[in-house]
Amino acid sequence: MGLSAAFLLVLLLNLYCSKASALVRVPIHHEPHPASLTHRRMSIRTGDEGTSINVTYGDLFNCYFSYITFGTPPQKAFKAMFDTSSNLSWVTSTDCRDCQGRGYGLYNHSRSSTYVPDGRNVYMDFKLSYYNMIQNGYLSQDTIYIDSLAVKKQIFLEQVAFNSNFDYVQAVIGLGYPAVTMQNVSGILYTMFGEGLVEQPVFGFYFKRPKNIFNTTGAYGELTLGGSDPNHYAGNLSYVPVDSEGLWQFKIDGVKIGEETFKYCSGGCEAVLLTTLPLFAVPNGDRLNQQLGAYILEDDYWVFNCSDFRSGSLPNMTLTINGKGYIVSPEDYAYEMDLKILKLCPSLIYSTTFITGLFQNKWLLGNVFMAKYYTEFDAANKRIGFALSKDH
Numbered sequence: 241m242g243l244s245a246a247f248l249l250v251l252l253l254n255l256y257c258s259k260a261s262a263l264v265r266v267p268i269h270h271e272p273h274p275a276s277l278t279h280r281r282m283s284i285r286t287g288d289e290g291t292s293i294n295v296t297y298g299d300l301f302n303c304y305f306s307y308i309t310f311g312t313p314p315q316k317a318f319k320a321m322f323d324t325s326s327n328l329s330w331v332t333s334t335d336c337r338d339c340q341g342r343g344y345g346l347y348n349h350s351r352s353s354t355y356v357p358d359g360r361n362v363y364m365d366f367k368l369s370y371y372n373m374i375q376n377g378y379l380s381q382d383t384i385y386i387d388s389l390a391v392k393k394q395i396f397l398e399q400v401a402f403n404s405n406f407d408y409v410q411a412v413i414g415l416g417y418p419a420v421t422m423q424n425v426s427g428i429l430y431t432m433f434g435e436g437l438v439e440q441p442v443f444g445f446y447f448k449r450p451k452n453i454f455n456t457t458g459a460y461g462e463l464t465l466g467g468s469d470p471n472h473y474a475g476n477l478s479y480v481p482v483d484s485e486g487l488w489q490f491k492i493d494g495v496k497i498g499e500e501t502f503k504y505c506s507g508g509c510e511a512v513l514l515t516t517l518p519l520f521a522v523p524n525g526d527r528l529n530q531q532l533g534a535y536i537l538e539d540d541y542w543v544f545n546c547s548d549f550r551s552g553s554l555p556n557m558t559l560t561i562n563g564k565g566y567i568v569s570p571e572d573y574a575y576e577m578d579l580k581i582l583k584l585c586p587s588l589i590y591s592t593t594f595i596t597g598l599f600q601n602k603w604l605l606g607n608v609f610m611a612k613y614y615t616e617f618d619a620a621n622k623r624i625g626f627a628l629s630k631d632h
Contacts, residue, residue, distance in 0.1 A: 263469060264438060266306050266322075266387050268461030270450055304447060304461060304515075304607060305409050309385040310396075311352030316345040320411035322445075322463055324488050324515045324617065327418070327427030328362075329384070331411040333377060333398035344410050347398065349380055354392070356381040362397050376401035384428065386413070386465070391432055395425045415443060415515070418619050419485040429619065432465065441619040444468030445515060448631050449611035468625070473614035477625030480562040488513045488617060490561065490624055492603060497531045498555035504528070510602045511559075513615065513624065517606030518588075520573060521599075525591030532557065532573070534587045542587040544574050549585040566626065572612050 308320040310331055318331060331347040332339050339346060349355040358379035377400040384391045414427055418441070426434075433441045444467065448460040462472065480490045489512045495502040504524040522528050526540065533554055534542040548554050554570040577584045588608055592599065616625035 438466030473627035
């Protein structure tokens with residue numbers, strides 16, 4: 241081989257490697273949750289005259305989304321969430337009769353030249369005490385555009401049932417642990433890896449928690465596909481192995497409230513990371529809230545004294561993961577609601593006592609935890625990495 245030919249080969253290899261190794265960056269946006277879509281309302285009587293006010297609460301932090309397009313040519317961009325609980329992606333279809341006239345776009349496979357029917361139907365009803373998800377539709381194959389990247393021949397679900405819990409997004413992109421597959425569908429991360437669009441099956445989440453969740457819009461995070469971005473975190477990532485190949489699951493060695501041990505995790509407990517969850521969902525969550533200093537306002541709705549919340553007198557919660565302590569402060573597990581005639585400081589810790597199935601008896605750490613700790617999901621090495629976000 242001549243010198244010029246060898247030089248050309250090296251140049252081509254470098255161009256290929258630089259293309260594959262570049263991170264795919266997907267902006268994550270935030271907007272207030274539509275009040276009509278939150279799952280519960282509560283009346284509180286205040287003052288000597290017993291004034292009654294309505295309080296809406298629920299998925300208040302579950303407003304992180306990105307813009308994704310489907311089909312060839314690309315159809316109108318859909319609001320989409322990235323979901324680490326499942327590998328199955330879905331988009332709301334024009335075949336969803338209940339979705340017509342709701343003011344957002346629907347995927348129409350008849351307008352895509354790259355659409356291929358799959359023929360399989362899917363139905364799954366997933367319920368938690370605060371969360372309900374129905375997946376009902378059929379599988380299709382088409383091109384999905386994540387940012388400017390075209391992921392070809394990706395199988396996904398065309399959703400044909402209206403889902404009130406997800407009415408503010410029209411699609412979900414599945415980034416579950418590789419072993420979690422439905423109908424033997426390959427997750428989009430591994431499709432990208434197989435096509436050489438990313439160098440490794442690794443992704444990182446950076447969430448920025450808004451100071452005011454009710455009127456804050458704009459860019460509030462970034463997903464990187466193919467690796468993680470050290471510009472978003474301080475120091476180095478600390479890793480914990482995935483200990484159950486079915487979820488992004490790992491072991492918490494123990495939990496402390498201030499200096500006191502939380503006895504319901506004294507021998508260790510299992511945890512799962514869920515990017516679509518706007519809170520902490522914990523076995524014996526009521527006891528955890530009580531030990532942190534919260535009290536019940538109505539049913540299982542726990543709140544803190546706002547003067548304690550503002551003064552910094554509430555204790556930190558420390559999760560020990562693979563020998564390293566991760567502090568969860570009151571600003572991470574609670575927030576303040578200004579209702580004009582009074583202020584409430586609700587807890588973001590819910591109980592999972594009645595959950596069955598995959599998430600039973602597990603700590604579910606949502607995007608409020610990942611807003612404090614940048615998180616890398618490393619499928620290649622079967623591990624999860626954490627580092628303090630530079631915003632904290």
